[in-house]
Amino acid sequence: MNIEKNINLSEYTTIKLGGNAKYFVKCENTAELKRAFEYAKQNSLQTFILGGGSNIVFPDSGFNGLIIKTSGNEIKIISESNESAEVFVSAGTEWDKFVEWSVESGFTGIECLSGIPGCTGAVPIQNVGAYGQEVSSTITKLHTTDKTTLEEKFFNNTECNFDYRQSIFKGDLKDKYIITGVEFELSKIKEVNFKYPDLKREIEQSEDFKNISSRTGKLKYIRNKVIEIRKRKGMVVDEADSDSISCGSFFTNPVISYEDYKDRLKRFPEFRLINSFSAKGGIKLSAAKLIEVSGFGRGYEENGAGISTKHSLALINKGGSSTALIRLAQKIQTAVYNKFDITIQIEPIVA
Ligand SMILES: Cc1cc2nc3c(=O)[nH]c(=O)nc-3n(C[C@H](O)[C@H](O)[C@H](O)COP(=O)(O)OP(=O)(O)OC[C@H]3O[C@@H](n4cnc5c(N)ncnc54)[C@H](O)[C@@H]3O)c2cc1C
Known part of the structure; x- marks a missing residue:
C-alpha cells in the first residue's frame, strides 16, 4: 500500500477544486480497501472514499485525513x-x-x-x-x-x-x-x-x-x-471545453405537490415559464429554467465561479475557489427561493 502525502485534490476532481489531502492512497480491490481502512483506524485518521471525483466539491482547506481512491478495472x-x-x-x-x-x-x-x-x-x-x-x-x-x-x-x-x-x-x-x-x-x-x-x-x-x-x-x-x-451541452469531460470543468448538474430538479404547483402558478406570473413534468410524488420542475428566470443566465460569472455557457444547471470553475463556487450556488438557491418560494437542492457532495 503506497500512502502518499500532501496530494492536491483539485487534480482528482473534474471541477479542479479543493486543497491538499494530508494522506492519499489508491486501492484496486476489496482487500486493499480494507487494508486502507485498517491503517486509518490504527492511526485515528478520518477517511473519505473518492471515485472519479466528478460529483464532489472539496473545501479549499483540503482534507485532514486519508483519501481512499478506488481504481482498477474488472x-x-x-x-x-x-x-x-x-x-x-x-x-x-x-x-x-x-x-x-x-x-x-x-x-x-x-x-x-x-x-x-x-x-x-x-x-x-x-x-x-x-x-x-x-x-x-x-x-x-x-x-x-x-x-x-x-x-x-x-x-x-x-x-x-x-x-x-x-x-x-x-x-x-x-x-x-x-x-x-x-x-x-x-x-x-x-x-x-x-x-x-x-x-x-x-x-x-x-x-x-x-x-x-x-x-x-x-x-x-x-x-x-x-x-x-x-x-x-458541455456534459462530457473534455480538456478543450472550459464549460466541462464542473460536477455536471449542480442542482436537482425539484419535485413539488400538485397543490403547491397550482399555488405557485397563482402567486407568480412567471412560474408559467418553468417547464414541468409529472413525476413520482407530484410535479418535477426544470431547475435550469428556475435558475434562468431567477436572473442567473448561462455564462454568468463572479469571483472565478460561473454558470456554463451551454447549460444553466452546470456551475463551473473559472479559476476561482470552492468557497466562491459554494457562495454562487447559495446565491442562486436564495434567488430561486425569493422568486418562487421553492428550494433547489445541491446535487454534488460538498465535503
Ligand atoms: C461533465 C459531467 C457530467 C455529468 N453527468 C451526469 C449525468 O448525466 N447524470 C448523473 O446522474 N450524474 C452526472 N454527473 C455526476 C457524476 O458523474 C456522477 O454522480 C458519478 O457517478 C460520480 O462518480 P465518481 O466516481 O466521480 O464519484 P465521486 O465524485 O468520486 O464521489 C461522489 C460521492 O460518492 C462517494 N463514493 C464514491 N465511490 C464510492 C464507493 N466505492 N463507495 C462508497 N462511496 C463512494 C464519495 O465518497 C462521494 O461522497 C456528471 C458529472 C460531470 C462532471
Whole structure:
C-alpha cells in the first residue's frame, strides 16, 4: 500500500477544486480497501472514499485525513442466459468503460448513460441517470464493506431505496459503507432505448439509424448520439471545453405537490415559464429554467465561479475557489427561493 502525502485534490476532481489531502492512497480491490481502512483506524485518521471525483466539491482547506481512491478495472460475466447477462463490475472501474463494453457486447440497459464520468462504485450512490435511463433499473446487487467493522455486506436492489438521484447511501446509510463492486442484469433481448425526447427526435430523423439492422450497431449509434448531445451541452469531460470543468448538474430538479404547483402558478406570473413534468410524488420542475428566470443566465460569472455557457444547471470553475463556487450556488438557491418560494437542492457532495 503506497500512502502518499500532501496530494492536491483539485487534480482528482473534474471541477479542479479543493486543497491538499494530508494522506492519499489508491486501492484496486476489496482487500486493499480494507487494508486502507485498517491503517486509518490504527492511526485515528478520518477517511473519505473518492471515485472519479466528478460529483464532489472539496473545501479549499483540503482534507485532514486519508483519501481512499478506488481504481482498477474488472468486468466479469457471472452468469448468462438467452435473455440476459449478470455482470460484476469492481468499484474502481471507469463507468463509461463499462457502458462501452456493454454496448459492444450487444447488451441493453445502460446505453443512455454513456459519457457520464466517474467510477462504477459511485453510480448507485445518487442513482445516476440521463436520457430516460436510471442505473437502478439494472442493478441487482451491491458488494459493500462496513466502514467500521470491515465486514462484508450485500444489498439487493430494494434495500438500496433508489429514487430520483437518491439511494439509502445518500440518506440513512450515508458514509457507512464502501461499495466494492456492483452486479448488473443487462438484457440481450429488450429493444434499444431512445424514448427521451431530445434523443428520440434526433434518432428518428436519422436515415443512418434506419439502415442499421444489427442490435450492436443500433446500440453503438445511440451511445455515440448521446455523447454527441452531451458534448453540445458541455456534459462530457473534455480538456478543450472550459464549460466541462464542473460536477455536471449542480442542482436537482425539484419535485413539488400538485397543490403547491397550482399555488405557485397563482402567486407568480412567471412560474408559467418553468417547464414541468409529472413525476413520482407530484410535479418535477426544470431547475435550469428556475435558475434562468431567477436572473442567473448561462455564462454568468463572479469571483472565478460561473454558470456554463451551454447549460444553466452546470456551475463551473473559472479559476476561482470552492468557497466562491459554494457562495454562487447559495446565491442562486436564495434567488430561486425569493422568486418562487421553492428550494433547489445541491446535487454534488460538498465535503
Ligand atoms: C461533465 C459531467 C457530467 C455529468 N453527468 C451526469 C449525468 O448525466 N447524470 C448523473 O446522474 N450524474 C452526472 N454527473 C455526476 C457524476 O458523474 C456522477 O454522480 C458519478 O457517478 C460520480 O462518480 P465518481 O466516481 O466521480 O464519484 P465521486 O465524485 O468520486 O464521489 C461522489 C460521492 O460518492 C462517494 N463514493 C464514491 N465511490 C464510492 C464507493 N466505492 N463507495 C462508497 N462511496 C463512494 C464519495 O465518497 C462521494 O461522497 C456528471 C458529472 C460531470 C462532471
